[in-house]
Amino acid sequence: TDEARHLNSTSVRELLISSYQESYQIVHEASLHSRQRQSSPSSSKHVFTFPRQTEPETLEISRAAEVFQTTLQVLKNRAKQRYKRDVMAPELLSWEDVELIAELSQCPPVTHPTICLQSHLNKYRSISGLCNNGENPLWGTSNTPLVRWLPAEYEDGGREPKGWNRGRLHNGFQLPPTEATTTDAHSCMPFFRSKAACLVNFGSEIQQALQRQQMNAITSFLDASGVYGSTPRLESFLRDLSGLDGKLAVNDKFRDPRGRAYLPFIATLPSACRQSPHGERVECFRAGDSRVNEALPLICLHTLWLREHNRIAEALKHINGHWSPETIYQETRRIIGALHQIITMRDYVPKIIGQEAFEHHIGPYQGYDPSTDPSVSNVFATAAFRFGHATISPILSRLNESLQKHEHFPHLRMDSSLFSPWRIVKEGGVEPTLRGAFGTAASAISANTLLTEELTERLLVFNVSQYMDLASLNLQRGRDHALPGYNDWRSFCGLQRIKTMDGFKKVVRDYRVAKKIARIYKHPNNIDVWLGGLVEYVLPGSRTGPLFACLIGKQMKALRDGDRFWWEAEGIFSQQQKAELLKGSLSRIICDNSDIREVPPDSFGFRIPLVSCDHMPSINLEAWRDEKSQDLEQCGTPRRIKNGDFILSNTYGKLVALYSCYHGFKLKGAAAIVCEGNQWSNQPPQCTGTPH
Numbered sequence: 123t124d125e126a127r128h129l130n131s132t133s134v135r136e137l138l139i140s141s142y143q144e145s146y147q148i149v150h151e152a153s154l155h156s157r158q159r160q161s162s163p164s165s166s167k168h169v170f171t172f173p174r175q176t177e178p179e180t181l182e183i184s185r186a187a188e189v190f191q192t193t194l195q196v197l198k199n200r201a202k203q204r205y206k207r208d209v210m211a212p213e214l215l216s217w218e219d220v221e222l223i224a225e226l227s228q229c230p231p232v233t234h235p236t237i238c239l240q241s242h243l244n245k246y247r248s249i250s251g252l253c254n255n256g257e258n259p260l261w262g263t264s265n266t267p268l269v270r271w272l273p274a275e276y277e278d279g280g281r282e283p284k285g286w287n288r289g290r291l292h293n294g295f296q297l298p299p300t301e302a303t304t305t306d307a308h309s310c311m312p313f314f315r316s317k318a319a320c321l322v323n324f325g326s327e328i329q330q331a332l333q334r335q336q337m338n339a340i341t342s343f344l345d346a347s348g349v350y351g352s353t354p355r356l357e358s359f360l361r362d363l364s365g366l367d368g369k370l371a372v373n374d375k376f377r378d379p380r381g382r383a384y385l386p387f388i389a390t391l392p393s394a395c396r397q398s399p400h401g402e403r404v405e406c407f408r409a410g411d412s413r414v415n416e417a418l419p420l421i422c423l424h425t426l427w428l429r430e431h432n433r434i435a436e437a438l439k440h441i442n443g444h445w446s447p448e449t450i451y452q453e454t455r456r457i458i459g460a461l462h463q464i465i466t467m468r469d470y471v472p473k474i475i476g477q478e479a480f481e482h483h484i485g486p487y488q489g490y491d492p493s494t495d496p497s498v499s500n501v502f503a504t505a506a507f508r509f510g511h512a513t514i515s516p517i518l519s520r521l522n523e524s525l526q527k528h529e530h531f532p533h534l535r536m537d538s539s540l541f542s543p544w545r546i547v548k549e550g551g552v553e554p555t556l557r558g559a560f561g562t563a564a565s566a567i568s569a570n571t572l573l574t575e576e577l578t579e580r581l582l583v584f585n586v587s588q589y590m591d592l593a594s595l596n597l598q599r600g601r602d603h604a605l606p607g608y609n610d611w612r613s614f615c616g617l618q619r620i621k622t623m624d625g626f627k628k629v630v631r632d633y634r635v636a637k638k639i640a641r642i643y644k645h646p647n648n649i650d651v652w653l654g655g656l657v658e659y660v661l662p663g664s665r666t667g668p669l670f671a672c673l674i675g676k677q678m679k680a681l682r683d684g685d686r687f688w689w690e691a692e693g694i695f696s697q698q699q700k701a702e703l704l705k706g707s708l709s710r711i712i713c714d715n716s717d718i719r720e721v722p723p724d725s726f727g728f729r730i731p732l733v734s735c736d737h738m739p740s741i742n743l744e745a746w747r748d749e750k751s752q753d754l755e756q757c758g759t760p761r762r763i764k765n766g767d768f769i770l771s772n773t774y775g776k777l778v779a780l781y782s783c784y785h786g787f788k789l790k791g792a793a794a795i796v797c798e799g800n801q802w803s804n805q806p807p808q809c810t811g812t813p814h
């Protein structure tokens with residue numbers, strides 16, 4: 123260690139810069155290769171790419187992070203050559219060096235809290251989540267790392283997945299392979315590592331700051347980012363900026379038989395989605411979340427939310443004729459966000475983790491807590507919330523108005539329903555699938571077959587032209603992300619560690635499963651956390667065992683308490699508006715935006731008699747009638763501007779119009795004008811430039 127410490131700083135800098143140059147070259151070539159691979163046609167018969175479109179922001183940051191990580195690796199290799207022994211990066215580098223590598227790699231600079239003083243970030247949520255927390259502007263924002271609740275356990279301390287070195291023993295045993303061994307050695311499954319994230323936390327230990335982290339491309343908050351997107355760029359694609367009514371853009375080629383809207387298409391060549399065997403082309407749908415086309419029920423939900431936004435926007439425009447399109451859009455977005463939160467927290471989460479665990483881990487709301495980091499944790503995304511994969515039924519049922527098998531559109535094997543937006547457009551709209559979803563139970567997690575074979579034998583993902591196994595992907599993903607083992611997470615949750623494999627049998631639903639796992643893993647500490655959590659006894663009235671209930675509960679509490687714009691937080695809605703919002707439900711949204719006239723009173727309950735939509739409570743938007751109209755009578759509606767818009771806000775008792783430009787345009791002039799003495803203080807600003 124001494125030579126390394128005594129290295130004078132200039133030679134470290136030289137080493138560092140030349141390592142950076144080499145790593146830049148490596149990453150550049152690797153990305154060229156992967157682009158070539160993606161554009162060359164595959165010979166297989168299942169040729170369609172997984173339409174998880176990655177946003178340019180995400181790509182830029184992950185590329186920077188890749189250069190950062192590779193620089194550390196090159197540096198380590200060179201130091202090893204020089205000193206003839208393993209030198210760990212933290213031994214060589216100071217914080218200044220780390221900052222220099224981050225800067226050279228083009229990781230985004232540190233975000234300073236002063237940017238949050240801009241007032242337009244305070245009336246409504248920003249689209250990326252930026253400045254939700256004024257002290258920690260990046261908490262919960264898109265394109266930042268999944269946070270760690272326990273430190274990562276990479277095989278080399280920094281980047282190698284667990285199990286990477288076959289000879290390496292963990293608690294005395296090799297980790298078992300994540301893929302079922304087959305006799306056919308070519309048939310091994312391809313696996314792509316998750317995109318890396320740039321470090322943001324200069325407050326942590328240097329060792330931790332240098333570790334590979336994984337990126338969350340979407341906002342952590344329950345903010346309806348699935349409807350509006352998580353970046354300004356995507357948001358501007360999704361909005362209908364040509365209309366003057368604050369709506370979202372809809373499909374301009376197809377509508378359902380009653381004239382209801384579909385999501386807009388996203389045209390990619392070759393099409394990333396399946397095509398109907400006959401008839402016109404149907405492209406993939408575009409929504410705020412790139413996974414929209416994956417399964418038919420998911421497309422239906424996205425479609426319902428699109429229609430609900432436009433329905434509410436229309437009603438608000440009617441009630442507040444003086445509102446600008448921007449105000450209509452933002453107020454509607456706020457209502458849709460609140461409905462997401464209510465439906466998730468009131469109707470869904472208690473059924474997933476059980477009422478008791480809900481009270482224990484989440485409890486009643488006690489106001490916004492700025493010290494809570496709302497970011498999604500790595501273990502939540504990579505293990506706990508993937509419990510859902512065990513609730514997927516192999517058959518997608520489609521039902522008619524009497525909730526019987528549909529005459530024209532039969533049930534589908536899951537395999538033939540993935541990435542098939544044409545089945546919505548050409549096969550009866552959203553109704554048959556929605557009825558199938560609430561008229562059929564989610565698969566019970568069965569002890570011996572955790573996941574349906576449709577997911578383990580016939581899954582199509584990314585642009586891989588062979589069937590994949592979702593269970594293997596989940597296990598390998600956990601190792602890719604270096605999640606600690608099952609026992610460490612049990613300790614984290616205050617549950618007893620499993621000492622013996624006999625002890626394991628006590629927490630597992632089925633002793634045969636416990637025996638199998640024991641045989642394969644040989645040591646309880648080694649059990650991958652997704653698997654361990656999935657096989658635990660399910661708590662009464664829930665769909666998860668104690669470990670996942672804890673991890674999901676903690677995450678949900680953080681998402682609620684750490685969200686400045688949480689619907690119940692002070693100053694977000696009036697008492698009257700809150701009372702109205704509580705009348706909202708997924709069933710009501712189905713009533714208002716589809717042909718379905720009978721719904722379960724609770725969409726997440728099963729085997730309950732349906733009720734007529736006439737009996738489902740609905741939100742009265744009169745509670746949003748705006749008193750500011752009086753002020754407006756004095757000054758008149760502020761002037762609209764080209765390529766931008768304004769929102770009205772009441773600041774210190776004055777009516778203010780806050781202008782902003784659409785993505786890609788620059789604001790020229792004062793962003794805010796104030797209504798004073800019967801007139802507006804200034805001329806509105808202009809939006810200049812041309813967007814790329």
Ligand code: HEM
Pocket residue numbers: 416417502503504507508509510511514583592595596599
């Ligand atoms: C037809 C149904 C579904 C299919 C085909 C599916 C498929 C997938 C695939 C291919 C991945 C990426 C796996 C990887 O490479 O790591 C994934 C990730 C994930 N899935 Fe599913 N899934 C389905 C339903 C669900 C449900 C119902 C839930 C939860 C209730 C869920 C939760 C998750 C989560 C949390 C992730 C990780 C997301 C991330 O961090 O990027 N999935 N799923």
Ligand SMILES: [Ca+2]
Pocket residue numbers: 340341342343344345346347348
């Ligand atoms: Ca979100």
